[in-house]
Amino acid sequence: MQGKKSIPIREREKFIFYNTKGSDAKGSHTKGIDTQGSDFSPTCRDSQGSGKSHTLLCDTESVAGSVSQRACVYCGARVVLNPITDAYHIVHGPIGCASYTWDIRGSLSSGSETYRNSFSTDLHEKDVIFGGEKKLAGAIEEIVAQYAPKLIFVYSTCIVGVIGDDVEAVCRLAEAKHGIRVIPVKSPGFAGHKSMGYKAACEALLTLFGKEKRQKVYGVNILGDFNLAGEMWILTGYLQQMGIPVLARITGDSSYAQLLRAPEACLNLVQCAGSMTYLAKRMKELYSTPFLKVSFYGLEDTKQSLLALAEALSDEEARDKALVLIEKEEKRIQEELDFYRRKLKGKKAAIYVGGGFKAISLIKQFRDLGMETVLVGTQTGKPEDYAVLRELTEEGTVILDDTNPYELEMFIREQGADILVGGVKERPLAYKLGVAFCDHNHERRHPLAGFEGAVNFAREVYESIFSPVWSLVAAERTAYMDIENNTEKANGHYNHGRRHPIVAFKGARDYAREMKEIEARVEEGGGGL
Amino acid sequence: MLKATPEKVTERTALRINPAKTCQPIGAMYAALGIHRCLPHSDGSQGCCSYHRMQLTRHFKEPVMASTSSFTEGASVFGGGSNLKTAIKNIFSIYEPDVIAVHTTCLSETIGDDLNSIITQAEVPEGKYVIHANTPSYVGSHVTGYANMVKGMVDYLAQNSGKANGKLNVLPGFISPGDVREIKRILNLFEIPFIMLPDTSGVLDSPMTGKFEMYPKGGTRVSEIIDAGNSEYTLALGQFASTEAATALEKKCQVPLSVLKVPIGIEATDAFLMQLVKLTGKEVPEILEEERGQLVDLMLDCHPYFYGQKVAVFGDPDTVIALTEFLISLGMVPRYVLTGTPGESFTRTVEQMLQDAGLTGTVKNAGDLFELHQWIKKEPVDLLIGNTHGKYIARAENIPFVRFGFPILDRYAHQYLPTTGYKGAIQLISKMADALMDKKDRECPEEEFELVM
Numbered sequence: 001m002q003g004k005k006s007i008p009i010r011e012r013e014k015f016i017f018y019n020t021k022g023s024d025a026k027g028s029h030t031k032g033i034d035t036q037g038s039d040f041s042p043t044c045r046d047s048q049g050s051g052k053s054h055t056l057l058c059d060t061e062s063v064a065g066s067v068s069q070r071a072c073v074y075c076g077a078r079v080v081l082n083p084i085t086d087a088y089h090i091v092h093g094p095i096g097c098a099s100y101t102w103d104i105r106g107s108l109s110s111g112s113e114t115y116r117n118s119f120s121t122d123l124h125e126k127d128v129i130f131g132g133e134k135k136l137a138g139a140i141e142e143i144v145a146q147y148a149p150k151l152i153f154v155y156s157t158c159i160v161g162v163i164g165d166d167v168e169a170v171c172r173l174a175e176a177k178h179g180i181r182v183i184p185v186k187s188p189g190f191a192g193h194k195s196m197g198y199k200a201a202c203e204a205l206l207t208l209f210g211k212e213k214r215q216k217v218y219g220v221n222i223l224g225d226f227n228l229a230g231e232m233w234i235l236t237g238y239l240q241q242m243g244i245p246v247l248a249r250i251t252g253d254s255s256y257a258q259l260l261r262a263p264e265a266c267l268n269l270v271q272c273a274g275s276m277t278y279l280a281k282r283m284k285e286l287y288s289t290p291f292l293k294v295s296f297y298g299l300e301d302t303k304q305s306l307l308a309l310a311e312a313l314s315d316e317e318a319r320d321k322a323l324v325l326i327e328k329e330e331k332r333i334q335e336e337l338d339f340y341r342r343k344l345k346g347k348k349a350a351i352y353v354g355g356g357f358k359a360i361s362l363i364k365q366f367r368d369l370g371m372e373t374v375l376v377g378t379q380t381g382k383p384e385d386y387a388v389l390r391e392l393t394e395e396g397t398v399i400l401d402d403t404n405p406y407e408l409e410m411f412i413r414e415q416g417a418d419i420l421v422g423g424v425k426e427r428p429l430a431y432k433l434g435v436a437f438c439d440h441n442h443e444r445r446h447p448l449a450g451f452e453g454a455v456n457f458a459r460e461v462y463e464s465i466f467s468p469v470w471s472l473v474a475a476e477r478t479a480y481m482d483i484e485n486n487t488e489k490a491n492g493h494y495n496h497g498r499r500h501p502i503v504a505f506k507g508a509r510d511y512a513r514e515m516k517e518i519e520a521r522v523e524e525g526g527g528g529l
Numbered sequence: 530m531l532k533a534t535p536e537k538v539t540e541r542t543a544l545r546i547n548p549a550k551t552c553q554p555i556g557a558m559y560a561a562l563g564i565h566r567c568l569p570h571s572d573g574s575q576g577c578c579s580y581h582r583m584q585l586t587r588h589f590k591e592p593v594m595a596s597t598s599s600f601t602e603g604a605s606v607f608g609g610g611s612n613l614k615t616a617i618k619n620i621f622s623i624y625e626p627d628v629i630a631v632h633t634t635c636l637s638e639t640i641g642d643d644l645n646s647i648i649t650q651a652e653v654p655e656g657k658y659v660i661h662a663n664t665p666s667y668v669g670s671h672v673t674g675y676a677n678m679v680k681g682m683v684d685y686l687a688q689n690s691g692k693a694n695g696k697l698n699v700l701p702g703f704i705s706p707g708d709v710r711e712i713k714r715i716l717n718l719f720e721i722p723f724i725m726l727p728d729t730s731g732v733l734d735s736p737m738t739g740k741f742e743m744y745p746k747g748g749t750r751v752s753e754i755i756d757a758g759n760s761e762y763t764l765a766l767g768q769f770a771s772t773e774a775a776t777a778l779e780k781k782c783q784v785p786l787s788v789l790k791v792p793i794g795i796e797a798t799d800a801f802l803m804q805l806v807k808l809t810g811k812e813v814p815e816i817l818e819e820e821r822g823q824l825v826d827l828m829l830d831c832h833p834y835f836y837g838q839k840v841a842v843f844g845d846p847d848t849v850i851a852l853t854e855f856l857i858s859l860g861m862v863p864r865y866v867l868t869g870t871p872g873e874s875f876t877r878t879v880e881q882m883l884q885d886a887g888l889t890g891t892v893k894n895a896g897d898l899f900e901l902h903q904w905i906k907k908e909p910v911d912l913l914i915g916n917t918h919g920k921y922i923a924r925a926e927n928i929p930f931v932r933f934g935f936p937i938l939d940r941y942a943h944q945y946l947p948t949t950g951y952k953g954a955i956q957l958i959s960k961m962a963d964a965l966m967d968k969k970d971r972e973c974p975e976e977e978f979e980l981v982m
Binding site: 064070071094096123127136146193428473474 | 531532533535539541542543544545546547548550551552554555568570573574575576577578579580581582583584586587590591592593594595596597598599600601602604605612613615616617618619620623624634635636639640665666667668670736737738739740741742743869899918921
């Protein structure tokens with residue numbers, strides 16, 4: 001990569017900017033983009049590099065034809081509700097939507113395992129022509145006949161939105177007939193992106209909770225932790241040590257009975273703000289439950305969140321207990337964490353995750369490890385998230401919304417990142433680029449929350465960056481560059497005159513060459529039918 | 530985890546539990562990745578494309594590139610034509626593929642977009658191609674989606690110029706890059722010039738070069754697909770995945786064809802080699818003779834461990850049919866054989882194989898893993914073979930488990946290792962024997978624990 005390349009996709013310019021801190025950030029809305037009431041308007045480089053600036057565009061549809069890393073409305077709804085362990089999640093649509101989301105979330109249960117099965121209506125052509133209502137009603141009947149469900153969610157997919165099934169009516173009838181809760185989730189994929197799915201899931205939860213205000217008890221709900229790798233259990237463990245009861249876990253490791261208690265809580269803790277702020281706001285309106293945004297990713301945020309929680313409850317005793325807990329935990333992990341800090345100091349990080357809040361925590365976490373974040377992006381960040389990202393990052397950091405492999409490659413190279421934090425689709429991309437990787441999504445291999453998680457995270461970053469495999473990758477790169485250069489020079493002689501013999505791979509290369517020669521012989525007419 | 534599965538089978542007509550298939554578009558995407566410098570394009574809302582890329586990435590541990598029309602509410606009301614046209618224009622100018630392979634989704638099919646006319650109206654640069662396949666998610670399965678896309682390649686690209694090229698077309702079916710590589714190795718050993726269509730080797734098993742390649746080196750060249758119309762003959766491997774394209778090629782370019790089983794196991798591989806011998810008049814290369822001899826030797830060595838063992842197999846119809854045949858030749862008893870893909874011919878073929886071997890088993894198409902689990906609960910088996918989703922059943926019932934087919938989300942290196950050819954059969958035996966014998970070593974009483982097995 002020579003120098004800075006221009007942003008490759010014109011339509012994407014609006015979604016990308018270099019952090020220029022204070023310089024002409026505000027006021028020049030050349031593209032007239034509404035940032036939804038936020039005073040955030042960072043500058044964004046245009047393709048000519050003329051220095052014109054505009055506001056960052058986010059929270060909108062992907063450009064047609066883009067290799068987007070982003071998912072749909074249904075996906076958003078499904079990831080939020082799926083961790084409810086004893087619910088029967090029926091996906092109303094063709095089989096794909098059900099099969100791709102079958103137990104992929106990585107959320108753990110201390111009770112029922114029902115949610116790890118895949119239930120769907122597997123719609124066929126005749127259902128699409130004649131409507132799928134009957135099949136849906138049948139599917140509900142068959143679940144009732146086979147099990148004793150208390151709670152069923154019915155997810156509408158794209159096609160249900162188009163053929164116009166009255167899913168609500170089917171659910172209403174089933175509720176009346178069987179005396180159980182059957183809740184529709186309005187999530188046709190085309191009706192926006194993942195964020196709208198979060199909202200649909202929140203609406204479904206509100207339907208479950210009911211509108212009625214209830215007597216408050218001393219205790220909190222945890223919103224937006226999905227118990228990936230058991231993270232919810234770390235949080236509930238802390239709260240237990242602080243003497244604070246947890247009423248409903250929304251939705252990691254939750255159950256029907258537990259969720260029903262949600263309106264009684266005197267405070268909502270919101271961990272994943274992207275998916276759950278809407279629910280918190282609505283619960284404030286309906287049940288007068290105040291909410292507190294927290295994050296348990298990284299030491300700094302974990303400590304702050306625990307203390308803020310005690311403060312929000314005006315609970316002196318809990319505060320004292322939190323201080324004891326923090327001291328104890330910090331002491332426990334100090335030595336190991338210091339080791340990683342020494343090793344990782346000065347390394348550069350790239351972040352591409354789902355929501356803004358997680359990105360913010362990650363930047364702080366990297367800073368704690370002595371690492372600089374040189375690229376940060378989200379799939380569904382909001383303008384206010386991007387404002388914080390800009391505040392947190394250094395001058396020159398690339399900030400981008402709803403990106404694609406093309407841009408990730410370009411900016412990771414340009415910015416010289418040592419590690420990428422992302423999800424499933426980003427992992428092999430990072431490896432191909434010769435960059436270390438940490439999954440902070442569904443495929444995390446151990447809990448990343450709390451004090452324990454902070455160490456796990458540091459260890460994973462360290463292990464990935466310092467794996468001996470990278471030295472082999474560097475050798476491969478040199479070898480292949482040689483092959484390519486010499487191929488041109490020697491006009492087609494695949495392996496001629498290599499300057500860097502890679503002894504370890506010699507056997508494999510000889511084999512590859514032989515196969516090539518055989519193929520060439522065949523091409524030249526060694527055979528024929 | 531699946532302890533709750535009830536043993537008693539109750540009739541289900543509306544509810545699908547734990548599917549043994551997925552939808553057509555992902556198969557189309559996989560097939561399209563087997564064209565060199567091709568960008569698969571999903572004509573639907575962005576979730577579809579994202580899911581398919583995620584699933585393929587999880588299976589192959591490779592970057593999977595594909596684009597989407599990003600349908601919105603507007604597109605679902607007014608049609609997706611303008612989204613697709615914009616997408617085509619953007620893709621050619623930004624990602625610079627040689628081909629865009631569009632597949633439809635349930636959404637674009639239901640709103641009734643006419644892909645033929647949209648593609649005709651689209652701006653396609655000189656020397657570039659846009660092809661398409663109709664793959665509504667509510668028909669067939671990922672296997673039929675694959676078949677439709679391969680047919681799309683033939684329909685759009687293959688030409689008979691009247692100049693015979695002396696080549697053999699091979700349609701490999703929905704198998705892994707490692708499987709395709711093995712078939713190519715066999716053809717090369719025979720020194721038969723061939724066109725592999727499509728060829729995902731070198732794309733989804735590409736080597737580490739320290740560089741990200743949007744379009745890796747592998748894949749069938751467009752020129753080869755065009756030239757496939759001039760070939761002498763087409764071998765369609767797998768009735769479900771390859772017949773349609775081979776038939777279309779016969780109709781369009783008069784290339785004769787025969788449909789064979791995917792060469793998995795000794796008999797199907799024999800049949801494949803014999804067909805090559807018959808077509809070319811060549812002898813079987815010595816190296817393959819030797820490999821076959823090794824395989825038979827191995828089958829004898831371990832036959833006491835396989836004989837009479839009851840097996841449950843599930844997965845895609847073409848590969849499951851061939852594998853079942855192999856299990857029978859090993860003296861095993863395929864007690865339950867199931868595919869999620871609809872198709873009566875699957876049931877007929879497998880039932881016939883069982884009957885010929887004097888065996889009885891339960892065979893089902895369009896089935897699901899919940900039902901398979903119920904059968905196993907009722908009458909257990911000694912070995913389970915299938916994709917990753919089978920691990921829940923294996924755990925619940927403590928059955929040795931061999932991963933085979935698509936998707937495999939929880940193990941590594943499978944995309945490199947063939948199950949095809951004699952080499953692949955040796956690989957399969959090794960896996961099955963390991964699974965069976967590891968369990969014995971782990972669980973047998975002390976006094977039966979043996980050093981030599």
